[in-house]
Amino acid sequence: MPEMVQLTINGKLVQVQKGSTVAAALIFAEAPARTSTTQQAARSPLCGMGICFECRTIIDGEPHQRSCQILCKDGMDVRTQ
Amino acid sequence: MMDIFDILVVGAGPAGLAAAVAAASSGKRVALIDENFHAGGQIWHSRTDSGNAEGSLHPSTQKYLQQVRDYAVTHIQGYRVFAQPMPNVLRAEGYRQTLDITYDRLILATGARERFLPFPGWTLPNVMGVGGLQNLVKSGLPLEDKRVVIAGSGPLLLAVAAYAKQHGAKVVGIFEQASMPQLAKFAVSILAHPAKVVQAAKYRMETLGVPYHSGCWPVEAFGRERVEFVRLTNGNKRWQIPCDYLACAFNFVPNHELASVLGCKIESGMEGNQVWVDEWQQTSVPNIYCAGEPTGIGGLELSLIEGEIAGFAAAEKPFHAKRLFAHRDKMRLFALRLQQSFRLRPELKNLVRNDTIFCRCEDVPFGAVKEHSSWRSAKLHTRCGMGPCQGRICGTAAEHLLEWKNFPIRPPVFPVRLSSLADTPSHTEADAS
Numbered sequence: 246m247p248e249m250v251q252l253t254i255n256g257k258l259v260q261v262q263k264g265s266t267v268a269a270a271l272i273f274a275e276a277p278a279r280t281s282t283t284q285q286a287a288r289s290p291l292c293g294m295g296i297c298f299e300c301r302t303i304i305d306g307e308p309h310q311r312s313c314q315i316l317c318k319d320g321m322d323v324r325t326q
Numbered sequence: 327m328m329d330i331f332d333i334l335v336v337g338a339g340p341a342g343l344a345a346a347v348a349a350a351s352s353g354k355r356v357a358l359i360d361e362n363f364h365a366g367g368q369i370w371h372s373r374t375d376s377g378n379a380e381g382s383l384h385p386s387t388q389k390y391l392q393q394v395r396d397y398a399v400t401h402i403q404g405y406r407v408f409a410q411p412m413p414n415v416l417r418a419e420g421y422r423q424t425l426d427i428t429y430d431r432l433i434l435a436t437g438a439r440e441r442f443l444p445f446p447g448w449t450l451p452n453v454m455g456v457g458g459l460q461n462l463v464k465s466g467l468p469l470e471d472k473r474v475v476i477a478g479s480g481p482l483l484l485a486v487a488a489y490a491k492q493h494g495a496k497v498v499g500i501f502e503q504a505s506m507p508q509l510a511k512f513a514v515s516i517l518a519h520p521a522k523v524v525q526a527a528k529y530r531m532e533t534l535g536v537p538y539h540s541g542c543w544p545v546e547a548f549g550r551e552r553v554e555f556v557r558l559t560n561g562n563k564r565w566q567i568p569c570d571y572l573a574c575a576f577n578f579v580p581n582h583e584l585a586s587v588l589g590c591k592i593e594s595g596m597e598g599n600q601v602w603v604d605e606w607q608q609t610s611v612p613n614i615y616c617a618g619e620p621t622g623i624g625g626l627e628l629s630l631i632e633g634e635i636a637g638f639a640a641a642e643k644p645f646h647a648k649r650l651f652a653h654r655d656k657m658r659l660f661a662l663r664l665q666q667s668f669r670l671r672p673e674l675k676n677l678v679r680n681d682t683i684f685c686r687c688e689d690v691p692f693g694a695v696k697e698h699s700s701w702r703s704a705k706l707h708t709r710c711g712m713g714p715c716q717g718r719i720c721g722t723a724a725e726h727l728l729e730w731k732n733f734p735i736r737p738p739v740f741p742v743r744l745s746s747l748a749d750t751p752s753h754t755e756a757d758a759s
Binding site for chain 2: 275277301
């Protein structure tokens, strides 16, 4: 069994394999990373390599975190930005 | 005490690793800095769940890292260069700190990114890049039993299809925009039996249970909360297929932004703007060299050779560098043929509609952007390209669709924390490698 970590995404408990990025966890949990600035449309990761900034999200209260460059940790609180 | 490196290499992908090793083996004091979790770049990207155990990195990365250590290169991983606070100093941002690195000569090996072209529905969740999907799977996204459509252009489509399949995805199909005759021309240029090569690729995919369609491209993606269907065309008819993920990207474009901010001359290449270099991989700024994809998309082998040449040239070993010129010429020719084969068809410029979001960061529709006659005017009036990606996605699309010359970006090269701009950074080495 792979080691798992547990975090909350928009208040819901989510378990992912240890070493997963927050971006991967967001897609897995079917939660958008952010809603767009004027149209309020759901957006999720596009490039997967830290270029597009579509995956930016709120992690432990801090907005604009590029979730594809951050690993999930136990107890992390992730919210759609 | 401040460290001054003879040579600083930015980017630890194939070109950067090769450059660092070549320079350090020539007796120079070298630092290598990279923004990702692990060295290896995008092509030797390892799974993020592999932890820090080096044994889990790509074998080629391991081989280079061994030499990086043998030659005592200062290796700084997880820091992204964002500014040049003064001449011969680059500033980089890490997880909670910033760092200044002083150098005598600089080698830029900043790699490439995928080209995204807008079409209706391209902003829906679960529509992502082709390399993007692969990176997300390497970052822990499970694909078991997911229906994946892979579309766009380039050899990467095949590699990612095989990778997704290996990870339990049901790959519904590969849809390559280039036509079979165009692809066969590429095969002609590299081998005596072109048809066999194309057939072999097709056969390989089909034995994996992945149908390979050339001359097809996506025109629209639909779905309520995320993508549910993609509509495709072959130019005559249109049809739609259901999917959980649509991976779609059209070849690669050079990451030339850092070079541009540092004042290096940018030229127009086959795949858009690229960094101009001379035969020594030297840019228009005398102490800055550039190697690999930023100088023009050429793939792995060309990146390695250019990296090595840049490393030797920057280390003042012209004879070592010169030995590699013939091989580089050969690989450049190969790259050119590859680009010609996967040249984008004109129909792809007409997928975007007036109400399609063009700039994803600022939610600017295409209709508002195309009213303008230049990138600069569109930026000033619509905020297009003014978001955090700084036009890396929409500027690249504008270059292709509207044939606009992109305006050089301004520092910081990437958005950074306010504290990073105000910080007094620690100076290299001690807390980094």
